[in-house]
Structure formats: structure tokens, C-alpha cells
Amino acid sequence: DVKVTQSSRYLVKRTGEKVFLECVQDMDHENMFWYRQDPGLGLRLIYFSYDVKMKEKGDIPEGYSVSREKKERFSLILESASTNQTSMYLCASTGTAGNTIYFGEGSWLTVV
Amino acid sequence: AQSVTQLGSHVSVSEGALVLLRCNYSSSVPPYLFWYVQYPNQGLQLLLKYTTGATLVKGINGFEAEFKKSETSFHLTKPSAHMSDAAEYFCAVNAPGGYNKLIFGAGTRLAVHP
Numbered sequence: 078d079v080k081v082t083q084s085s086r087y088l089v090k091r092t093g094e095k096v097f098l099e100c101v102q103d104m105d106h107e108n109m110f111w112y113r114q115d116p117g118l119g120l121r122l123i124y125f126s127y128d129v130k131m132k133e134k135g136d137i138p139e140g141y142s143v144s145r146e147k148k149e150r151f152s153l154i155l156e157s158a159s160t161n162q163t164s165m166y167l168c169a170s171t172g173t174a175g176n177t178i179y180f181g182e183g184s185w186l187t188v189v
Numbered sequence: 190a191q192s193v194t195q196l197g198s199h200v201s202v203s204e205g206a207l208v209l210l211r212c213n214y215s216s217s218v219p220p221y222l223f224w225y226v227q228y229p230n231q232g233l234q235l236l237l238k239y240t241t242g243a244t245l246v247k248g249i250n251g252f253e254a255e256f257k258k259s260e261t262s263f264h265l266t267k268p269s270a271h272m273s274d275a276a277e278y279f280c281a282v283n284a285p286g287g288y289n290k291l292i293f294g295a296g297t298r299l300a301v302h303p
């Protein structure tokens with residue numbers, strides 16, 4: 078079975094903390110994504126990666142960075158968490174255009 | 190620029206009734222179109238997709254969608270709603286620039302009543 082695994086489902090962090098969200102896929106996909114989901118806004122792309130050590134900004138990259146040291150792993154980093162980053166974060170992976178995009182189960186982050 | 194509009198943030202139907210969730214898109218390139226479903230506290234699961242070929246696409250759980258280029262629409266339907274269909278549904282279109290990026294609509298929450 079295809080699998081995208083987000084290691085942390087629920088996190089509570091304090092303002093100013095550094096936060097790491099980890100994502101692993103087992104499908105040898107080139108492309109990996111981090112989306113943020115908020116009510117009424119749908120999913121918005123934060124960053125994506127099309128190869129190891131390669132990354133591109135999405136629509137809302139401010140306040141975030143990413144790391145892809147291995148093909149199967151894509152990490153989202155909040156350098157200094159703020160309350161407006163409280164949200165659901167979804168990792169996804171896929172092959173070439175038109176192929177199915179597979180999502181992880183999501184990470185609920187609350188920043189207090 | 191690519192965009193997706195889902196008409197109706199909330200739709201409520203009775204069990205056994207027709208489900209119709211509306212999606213309109215704009216695209217500067219031939220579109221690839223997707224419908225995803227999200228059950229509570231879970232990630233997104235692909236229902237169906239249109240890339241090329243037949244414009245009526247059948248998906249899982251009895252859902253189908255029809256690509257209408259002239260209307261720039263990709264509405265999702267199911268003839269008879271089940272209680273288990275209650276979820277949030279997202280329509281998406283491929284973004285320009287490759288890498289299989291998607292642009293999502295705001296979502297439609299479907300409620301099914303007995």
C-alpha cells in the first residue's frame with residue numbers, strides 16, 4: 078500500500094519555538110509538497126521539492142523553510158512559531174504530472 | 190492563472206438523494222482535474238481524476254464527474270447519498286510550471302441526513 082507518513086499528528090508549541098514537521102514517503106516519488114489547510118481557504122502550498130536538496134517556494138512560504146536531504150523525507154521547519162501558524166499541515170508526494178498525489182494524515186499544530 | 194471555485198461551502202442532502210458538488214476552474218493550459226475527499230481527522234484521498242480522454246470519469250464509492258470544457262466545470266455527482274459520504278470534498282486543478290502541483294478550491298462540506 079502507498080504510504081505518506083507524518084510522524085506527529087498533534088503538537089502544541091509555544092510562540093518563538095522552533096518546530097519540525099517530518100514526512101516520509103515509501104513510493105520513490107520525486108515530488109513532495111507541504112500544504113497548509115485552514116477553514117474556508119482550502120489547501121495552500123507552502124513549499125515543494127522536486128529532487129533531493131531542491132526546493133521551490135509555493136504560495137505562502139513566509140515563516141517556513143524546508144529540508145530534503147533524502148528522497149523519501151521532506152521536513153517543514155517553522156524557525157520561530159507564531160500563533161498565526163496554528164493550522165493543519167498536510168504533506169503529499171507524487172510522480173510526474175497527472176499522476177495521483179498521495180497525502181499524509183496531517184499534523185495539527187497549535188501555537189500558544 | 191489557474192484557479193478553482195467550489196460553489197457552496199456546505200451542502201446538505203438526505204440519505205438516498207442525489208449528491209451534486211459544483212466545481213468551476215480557470216486554466217491557461219489543458220487542465221488536469223481532481224476531486225479529493227477528506228474524512229474527519231484524516232488526510233485527503235483521491236476520488237477521481239481527469240487527465241485526457243473520456244470526459245465522464247468514474248471514481249471510488251460510486252462518485253463520478255464530467256469534464257465540460259465549454260463550461261469550465263468539473264462537477265461531482267453521486268446518484269444516492271450514504272451516511273458514510275459525509276466529509277469535506279476538494280476540487281483541484283494542476284498548476285502551471287510542472288511538478289504536478291495542484292491548486293485547490295476552498296472545499297465543500299457534505300452533510301447527509303437520515
